[in-house]
Amino acid sequence: MAKKEKSLREVFTAGFVKENPVLRLVLGTCPTLAVSTLAFNGIGMGVAATAVLVGSNAAISLLRNIIPDKVRIPAYITIIAGFVTIIQMLVKAYAPAIDDALGIYLPLIVVNCIILGRAESFAGKNKVLPSILDGLGMGIGFTMTLLLMGSIREIIGSGTWFGMTLNNGSIIQPMLILILPPGGFFVFGLLIALANKIAEGKGKEPAALGCGGCPMAENCSRAVSEEGGCK
């Protein structure tokens, strides 16, 4: 946190663009690459992760004075896993289509760095209301990025958008490679390059691998300090 206390509005909107969790902080890369083959999957993943993020941020913020500092990471993981389980059961019951589409990546929200990262760097140090807004803002930023990537990959890769046919091959042959795994890496690389270009224009640092928000950063920098992998 900066020296000056941030207003609630600033806390809420930080995650949209300025501190976008995926493109600026580079957290949660695994689900971003994996589920963004279709715009619909992107939204499903984004909403599920947002719900977990808001819940876990609220719970961790409420418990921040009770959890001993030494065992905070296991405690956070347990709280997050609890919320992930709740969301998993809700999705299975009310939106089985999303459950099929997300598959293994739904339980894997538990190891999504965005959630543990926000718990460690925000919810563990702030009051409940700002923590909830932070979770909501970060979640919206995550969802918007997933929607953007999913839309790019779906429109170019299969010529549809949310299942509507936009291009049946008469304008240009859909490029299948974009919905295959290599396309995920490629589109993500270009989006980060674009975000870097915009950030550079505003005089900001380019995005680096997001170890700043990662609770394991201390150990991580021990492992890779000699090669400078984490900042």
Add this chain to the structure above:
Amino acid sequence: MSVTNLVSILLAAILTNNFILSKFLGICPFLGVSKKLDTAVGMSTAVIFVMIIATAVTWPIQTYLLTPNDLDYLQTIVFILVIAALVQFVEIILKKYMVSLYNALGVYLPLITTNCAVLGVTILNFDENYNFTQSMVNSLGGGVGFMLAMVLFAGVRTRLETSDIPKSLQGLPITLISASLVAISFLGFQGLVDGLFK
């Protein structure tokens, strides 16, 4: 269950369904620790090691404890805690009794707790309804595939160091785009396993 079946699971996990390049599990270490060959090897050895022991522990827990008691919904929460505790436990044991192995793997072990590849493989084994042997083979294959991708990519990245790259693409973007090219080469294995055994 035949040997052929096990070999096809192993090859599928290493090549066609590579954890990093086709399932996108473990992208953080893939991008973070692949700059040098020896750190890439150290990290992936630790991943193979943890994947195997995590499967050896979580499979019996799910099969003999959770499923008979209708507690399947606790899978996520139990697995992540078991893996986290296990990694700590293994680190302590290695530190005490196998110092040379600890020196080689020690620094990477804590990172693996929150590595989605490890939790991913333990959950996938149940999604695929694998028995214990199949699960162990799948975990071994997943770990070896992780290592293969890491080592190959470390080679690519050393070449990137000396290349002239446009400013906006420097750093992470060009790394991701190179990863995309490596992933394209792995698409070439598609159909290999089915073709060999069916």
